[in-house]
Amino acid sequence: MTKIPVGVLGATGMVGQNYIALLNDHPWFEVRYAAASPRSAGKKYRDAVAGRWQLAKAYAPHVGEITVEDANDVGRAAAAFKRGDCSFVFSALEMGRDAVKALEEAYAAAGIPVISNASAHRWTPDVPVLIAEVNPHHADIIPMQRKARGWDRGFIAVKPNCSIQGYMAPLYALAKAGYQAERLIVSTLQAVSGAGYPGVASMDIIDNVVPYIGGEEEKSEKEPLKIFGAVENGLIQNAALPKISAHCNRVPVTDGHTACISLEFGARKPGSIEEIKKIWTGFKALPQELDLPTAPVQAIIYREENDRPQPRKDRDADKAMAVVIGRLRPCNVFDIRFTALSHNTVRGAAGGGILNAELLRHKGYLQ
Amino acid sequence: MTKIPVGVLGATGMVGQNYIALLNDHPWFEVRYAAASPRSAGKKYRDAVAGRWQLAKAYAPHVGEITVEDANDVGRAAAAFKRGDCSFVFSALEMGRDAVKALEEAYAAAGIPVISNASAHRWTPDVPVLIAEVNPHHADIIPMQRKARGWDRGFIAVKPNCSIQGYMAPLYALAKAGYQAERLIVSTLQAVSGAGYPGVASMDIIDNVVPYIGGEEEKSEKEPLKIFGAVENGLIQNAALPKISAHCNRVPVTDGHTACISLEFGARKPGSIEEIKKIWTGFKALPQELDLPTAPVQAIIYREENDRPQPRKDRDADKAMAVVIGRLRPCNVFDIRFTALSHNTVRGAAGGGILNAELLRHKGYLQ
């Protein structure tokens, strides 16, 4: 099978590096185009990331030889598309919100689908915020998006913030089983890789916790409502529930966001802790049914040990794509509480984006 | 003024070391007696802690020369009392619960008041669990305790768990102002020193979080109810509120417990965020009024920066005895949320015990 040639925008940043590394041996996609800031443009990828490559895993040799383009220059990508080097792009752009918004639209207008990690378009009503296990049907908005925008081939689909990745699938599995979460109080202990590179200064985090991450709490509270929303008249109508209150903290951990969740159900409540565990461990969604290459075998892993999940030990579960849950127990105030973990730069970023692309290819939106 | 000679039980452990260091230049108390496990008994204190002393601050030279006694041997302490070397003891015993319980009673029965950090007696109904700023009146139970037990001079008073120290004074200040917290969901990010020495293994916490601390959540949920309780008929009757749900996590921080709190008031709610800040910063309790030597000038410090409190920067505020609060804001689910910090081995352990002793001396129970 010939692989689909893909591009990565923001290829030299933390998330971009994860895209590059995760696509090393991808069975469907092959990186043939890389774009970044003007500072990197014109350099070979290996020179552009020299001294900045953050991952233990190396990039593929052929990617090291790619000449990095200026991500602002959509024409270069369009030319790459024409010569068969860039069928769609993963966007890990790290510019300001408005710049990202405009640029991603320009790529889409130029006929290049954009699978994005940036937050810029998460609140654009006709742009789906996809978690492949939770709302794959939101992809149905793409034809409407194309039509409304006058785009023929291009479109924009985004991912949610990494902070919520650990509990969205568990909430969805419960809702699907008839148990709607109505209120949620969550505290996160987030890894420094979530802030990109150089990101968090070491003086701020060694022997320390920072109880604040700009914009993160708002995103954590709002994005689930769109993801749980319904496609109506070419727009996504947000769900009304659950109400969420998030406390987001930065901790001295390289990778893996931990979340402590207290949750109140609506009128219909699970009969027991065991019933919930069964719902979670039995949860199979479209990526699992389709056996997509990047999909975890089990979307939700439940660990019975009383001190798990832990970032260092659980973040890499099933290619770092699984959500790992533990400590499910009755809550003294709400109904239940538990701890959830997911790998923020894989499941919560590049890996999640690749899984979305696999889903969209299956649905015929990418080729 | 002649200083009151005091003893420290469990003097070689983490909390014991903090007692020793904090009492270095105390204006009222002087360490003249030290007891620990049989393994240390008979050694000079400096030999007993060689290679185990955890603090940057050194112990006083004269303490280094004290011969450590076996903490199980109450007779040694009684003899020291007789010769004027031990008027009362701070207990930082680290044995099993039942052993501590029995041993502390034996000291009290021998005429030696016990100011304890151990959790063993926290649920003994006639033993007060004191936070000097919150429930100093619980000391009134001491005469009843003595009478019921047949003790003339000895008694037992304890401290609560370090995990709740950051928010008890803030809750109390609000309640005093008429705003009773009814429900509380709290997630803590606790320092490793809370587990003593050697305590948490480095392999368990470098680049990691452990979402579990044995017994800590139960203590965090129950102890506040006793502290907010009322003395009735020689016993402390627990308060019914607030209902608390605690998620306790261990993080790679040496000292300083951080807590993220979402709180729901009863029918009477503060009018604004600003009103609450005013209540907190204006809060003055008995230790401040009496100007006790170890009392912080301000029991609650509020920081306006959006990324504070932080353990490394705020734990040492006002001799590490102040509670530092920040990020007060409306909660999306309950009424308000905020972040609280206190130094777990000082305010939350030895420093809090010393402040309790100062209070009890003021009230005439120690001399």
Added chain:
Amino acid sequence: MTKIPVGVLGATGMVGQNYIALLNDHPWFEVRYAAASPRSAGKKYRDAVAGRWQLAKAYAPHVGEITVEDANDVGRAAAAFKRGDCSFVFSALEMGRDAVKALEEAYAAAGIPVISNASAHRWTPDVPVLIAEVNPHHADIIPMQRKARGWDRGFIAVKPNCSIQGYMAPLYALAKAGYQAERLIVSTLQAVSGAGYPGVASMDIIDNVVPYIGGEEEKSEKEPLKIFGAVENGLIQNAALPKISAHCNRVPVTDGHTACISLEFGARKPGSIEEIKKIWTGFKALPQELDLPTAPVQAIIYREENDRPQPRKDRDADKAMAVVIGRLRPCNVFDIRFTALSHNTVRGAAGGGILNAELLRHKGYLQ
């Protein structure tokens, strides 16, 4: 091919866990026997390591079901040998030196070869201290060892200390090319996993360095002389050179020992830095020639970036079995200096032991 059944002594400790995990899918060996302290004896392996399993990688399901034996009970291993469950053992025993010495001899006497990580027998003159790339010919002493001891099938072969693993192959490659190192001053920055579990207390290492590791400097200075020694008359005669001075430090790193080396050659010195790099990157030893399953493709990886090797980024190079070198430059005092890194619990412990076993099987000593 039927796999050779192997046992692991000290199977529940840090190094033992690494053996178990690394042997998960080994093409030649299969864990069928596990022994540990009497405390674990009688438990299933999964119960014995519950709450103590340190690795992100899980143990194979069938190992979880193995009933752990008391490592002191050699008879159990002999019985397992007879029923075909234990052809030889990897020893990761963590007892005192004399106990390990006697116990390993008892296993060998019972006909069970012992591939050991323990330091107990490193100075026994007829026991080879093997690094598969450096002194595979020391295996030739095994028949003499057997004869002298009256053992028919059993024997003991050990590994050196993990602290020297990063520079032994580089020194050997240089010596083989005619450039004998005569003097070496080395400072190590060693990972906490080297101390086992619980090992280093977190209070000792967060925001800290400990400039001392008991016995480590002596081992680092003496063991290379035996490894570079010659087999003569059934004994290993130590080499006289190089003279080594080691400063061993513990740093807050989970895995991966870093070493900073200044080195003085004898009269014959390499012509240039480039010549040395060529010697190192071109170095191929027996494990590479035989393509042993656990051998790194390249025994020595040289990185040109000026800030490498780094533990987090380089420890896992080539299954964590390669030595990674960087920063080779002229020394202001000796001839050259460089930085070396190897994964202490894989290359420096269990992985190195398994590679030794592969070598010894190839040589016909294990079947």
Added chain:
Amino acid sequence: MTKIPVGVLGATGMVGQNYIALLNDHPWFEVRYAAASPRSAGKKYRDAVAGRWQLAKAYAPHVGEITVEDANDVGRAAAAFKRGDCSFVFSALEMGRDAVKALEEAYAAAGIPVISNASAHRWTPDVPVLIAEVNPHHADIIPMQRKARGWDRGFIAVKPNCSIQGYMAPLYALAKAGYQAERLIVSTLQAVSGAGYPGVASMDIIDNVVPYIGGEEEKSEKEPLKIFGAVENGLIQNAALPKISAHCNRVPVTDGHTACISLEFGARKPGSIEEIKKIWTGFKALPQELDLPTAPVQAIIYREENDRPQPRKDRDADKAMAVVIGRLRPCNVFDIRFTALSHNTVRGAAGGGILNAELLRHKGYLQ
């Protein structure tokens, strides 16, 4: 006594913050002038450092109210000098080397003495590189510097790099006792605060070591030669010895540089390890004799425990101004080896600068 008004250039950076904090209650000096980059100019100091203040210790309230000036605008400082607000400046400028060089000269030409932490002028032959305990007599070059430059009141005096601070006084004490170090191989384990703020990215240092610090090894090898040099004909003539080879590493420590040193003496060697300890602990230099306010009581503290010095436990010794030594023992290759520690942002930066200023005031160069 009226305090001397002083200014701090680069007042908002990491070293500048340390100057501000350390001068809080200084008996001789008072901060009345603060300058930084144009970005901060015009803001109150408290606004300029909001969200960037790195220290647990707060700045003095009156400093918070100072309006920060543009450090490039020497005229502002000259005006402040005229109105009695800035008698001399501490320079913690963080610009490029040439810019710092020119700017410090401009301040000196404007009549404002510059006590600098920057490296720009360390190799200017008529600028002394002062360690108050080691080469206070190098201050004698100031009149010649003034004369050669045509400056009446201004001059420039600098500090050496923080990486060498831990062993310069020990080397000097030995040399003074007749034991000249001729060769030195040193490996450092340096704290992240040495790189300023934001400095080292957390992704680069959590669970990691970086074996490279740009320019640090060269500085460590050359600066001691100037400090041990002689003032001849208005210039400092470098010493020829010791020859130094430095390996500089960054480790996950907030403050405190550790150095492992192997040292070879010239023909004259100390008789014993004990003799060296006696030389060190008995070492008293000019700052101690004069009892300068910031001088440590003992310039060199020797610790007998085999696992000290440690950054977290020893960096704050004697106001963080003492050098702490341990592990003195024979070297297997050179004569002796030991471990040295000093607080890099206090003794090695701002504290060292303040001590230099105290010395220079004593000598009459500052008033």
